[in-house]
Amino acid sequence: MTRTPPVGVPAHVPLVHVLRDGLVESVHHGSVVVVAPDGLILFQAGDAETACYPRSAAKPMQAVAMVRLGLSLPPDLLALTASSHSGEEVHLAGARRVLELGGFTEAELGNPAGLPYDPVEREAWIAAGHPARKLAHNCSGKHASMLHTARRHGWSTSDYLDPGHPLQCEIAATVEELTGQRIANVAIDGCGTPLFAVSLRGLATAAGRIASAPTGSPEGVVAQAIRAHPEMVAGSRRDTTALMSAVPGLIAKDGFEAVQIAALPDGTAIALKIADGSDRARLPTTIAALELAGVDATLLARFTSDDLNVADVLKS
Numbered sequence: 001m002t003r004t005p006p007v008g009v010p011a012h013v014p015l016v017h018v019l020r021d022g023l024v025e026s027v028h029h030g031s032v033v034v035v036a037p038d039g040l041i042l043f044q045a046g047d048a049e050t051a052c053y054p055r056s057a058a059k060p061m062q063a064v065a066m067v068r069l070g071l072s073l074p075p076d077l078l079a080l081t082a083s084s085h086s087g088e089e090v091h092l093a094g095a096r097r098v099l100e101l102g103g104f105t106e107a108e109l110g111n112p113a114g115l116p117y118d119p120v121e122r123e124a125w126i127a128a129g130h131p132a133r134k135l136a137h138n139c140s141g142k143h144a145s146m147l148h149t150a151r152r153h154g155w156s157t158s159d160y161l162d163p164g165h166p167l168q169c170e171i172a173a174t175v176e177e178l179t180g181q182r183i184a185n186v187a188i189d190g191c192g193t194p195l196f197a198v199s200l201r202g203l204a205t206a207a208g209r210i211a212s213a214p215t216g217s218p219e220g221v222v223a224q225a226i227r228a229h230p231e232m233v234a235g236s237r238r239d240t241t242a243l244m245s246a247v248p249g250l251i252a253k254d255g256f257e258a259v260q261i262a263a264l265p266d267g268t269a270i271a272l273k274i275a276d277g278s279d280r281a282r283l284p285t286t287i288a289a290l291e292l293a294g295v296d297a298t299l300l301a302r303f304t305s306d307d308l309n310v311a312d313v314l315k316s
Helices: 055-068 075-081 089-102 119-127 140-152 166-179 200-211 218-228 239-246 279-292 297-303
Strands: 013-020 023-035 041-045 185-188 194-199 251-255 259-263 269-274 308-310
Touching: 013 279, 023 200, 023 279, 041 279, 055 075, 055 140, 055 166, 055 194, 055 200, 055 218, 055 251, 055 259, 075 089, 075 140, 075 218, 089 140, 140 166, 166 194, 166 200, 194 200, 200 218, 200 251, 200 259, 200 269, 218 251, 239 251, 239 279, 239 297, 259 279, 269 279, 279 297, 279 308
Parallel strands: none
Antiparallel strands: 013 023, 013 308, 023 041, 023 269, 185 194, 251 259, 259 269
């Protein structure tokens, strides 16, 4: 295991230009790294070494930890475990199934009540007069699986989100193993789950290890579930789901504050963070990084925009 990533202000660089009639109107800074299957850096722009919060990009690692602890779910529900779902009916039904399999009710979820993440679903939800619900929160699949895993081991479930809970300690150990780094800081994510700070290089390394893991291993089981059910990881109108559907074998996960990971079956992987947390620059940076990772540009052409242009530092 390498040293703990340093904590400080990341040395971000300009990554994406917002154009209006050919003039650069706005600039998004950030950092991005592409790592080889052996963990060596193939490309880096900005700061890949300073600690950052992965937010929901950590969910595949959390899912791996739970599978290692014996969580056994159908592939669609395991993909939901690693999701930030849109709140479509298929997601709500899936979270209900996980709860039922573990013998839990919606009230026992530790995440806050929320509205569907997808704007179309959210508007329909509000128009129907539905209140915020724990089940509708985009992290409900992960939380249902955490309850399920804790009960399987006979651990308490009322405090499963406590950083000192055995479940969270096992997740922290898995994060350190997969990233090859010691956790630099522990915070609480928006859904209430402990959040472990690592570097972008560590995140990319972990994504690559999951994507290239042997069939049947906990990492391989999670990767295959994500590949088989990209619609459960995000949603029918989400770019992360569309990317996985477009690029054979790709696994990908986005997170709040404009974090993204993606990895190919051979273990080549990317991780990025947009400095201002704005989601607008996340997809263009992801597309450029995937091209640098060797993905055929024709597979990614439909994700580009004439109004968003990556900076020269991202052009191969």
